[in-house]
Amino acid sequence: MKIAFLSDIHGNLEALESVLEEIAKIQVDKIICLGDVVGYGAEPSRCLQKIREQAEIILMGNHDYYCSLPQIPEAIANQLNPIALEAIHFTRSILSKEEKQCLASLPLIWQNEDLMAVHSNFRSPTSWQYVLSNEEAEENFRATSFRIGFLGHTHIVALFVQNDHSVFQFRFKRLFLKENFRFLLNVGSVGQPRDGDPRAAFVVYETESYEATLYRVAYDIEKSALKIKNAKLPIQLAERLRWGI
Numbered sequence: 001m002k003i004a005f006l007s008d009i010h011g012n013l014e015a016l017e018s019v020l021e022e023i024a025k026i027q028v029d030k031i032i033c034l035g036d037v038v039g040y041g042a043e044p045s046r047c048l049q050k051i052r053e054q055a056e057i058i059l060m061g062n063h064d065y066y067c068s069l070p071q072i073p074e075a076i077a078n079q080l081n082p083i084a085l086e087a088i089h090f091t092r093s094i095l096s097k098e099e100k101q102c103l104a105s106l107p108l109i110w111q112n113e114d115l116m117a118v119h120s121n122f123r124s125p126t127s128w129q130y131v132l133s134n135e136e137a138e139e140n141f142r143a144t145s146f147r148i149g150f151l152g153h154t155h156i157v158a159l160f161v162q163n164d165h166s167v168f169q170f171r172f173k174r175l176f177l178k179e180n181f182r183f184l185l186n187v188g189s190v191g192q193p194r195d196g197d198p199r200a201a202f203v204v205y206e207t208e209s210y211e212a213t214l215y216r217v218a219y220d221i222e223k224s225a226l227k228i229k230n231a232k233l234p235i236q237l238a239e240r241l242r243w244g245i
Contacts, residue, residue, distance in 0.1 A: 004204050005203045005204075006031065008034075008190060009190045010063065015190050015191045020050070030056045031056060031057075032055060033058040034152040035061025037051055038064060058106055059108060072088065116150070123144075147182050148183045149183070151186055151187070156194055157201055162181065163180075187214075195244060228241075
């Protein structure tokens, strides 16, 4: 079985459509979205509609959660940077009641045999903490028994590997996930990459060959940036798409 894992669409319709076109060429058996369908971008409703049509599983991300709430609690608002908070308020104003209910009903974790997936981290999914370091990855390995875990949230493609002695990290494009190791793959971001590559990212995993492949897909960034500008969202959200930061 081929499974496409994608994450952090963030209301970027152009990026999502380009990724789904590429996935159609690959002919996967299942699409799993690791959350943050909405937030930052100008078209949250259309992105939610499209991913609901295409993905078998959609997990809850922190922006999905915030945008599903009746109102943003002051404690959460104080923790968010002003740009993210403005984008959340915009998204909440766009989404229908049914769409907010859909986001509120999304599960936090998906598991199937030796695979697990989550938006942010396995140790405490609702804390929305990042997994960026080897130490943080090791905490996630200790918290669960998965052999291969998939996550997003950081918008940075990464691979953490655990052997009998330690956890180490390296970049990848295509690799075989050997049975005597454990793996934690961050599949990057569709709609707002932050790893220096502005192209949308996703990963395809083949269950029989244990092979994981990273895909990067170009899309019409200027069209997406113009929509952000026209929606009167913070201009920084448009600029960062051009640089992948």
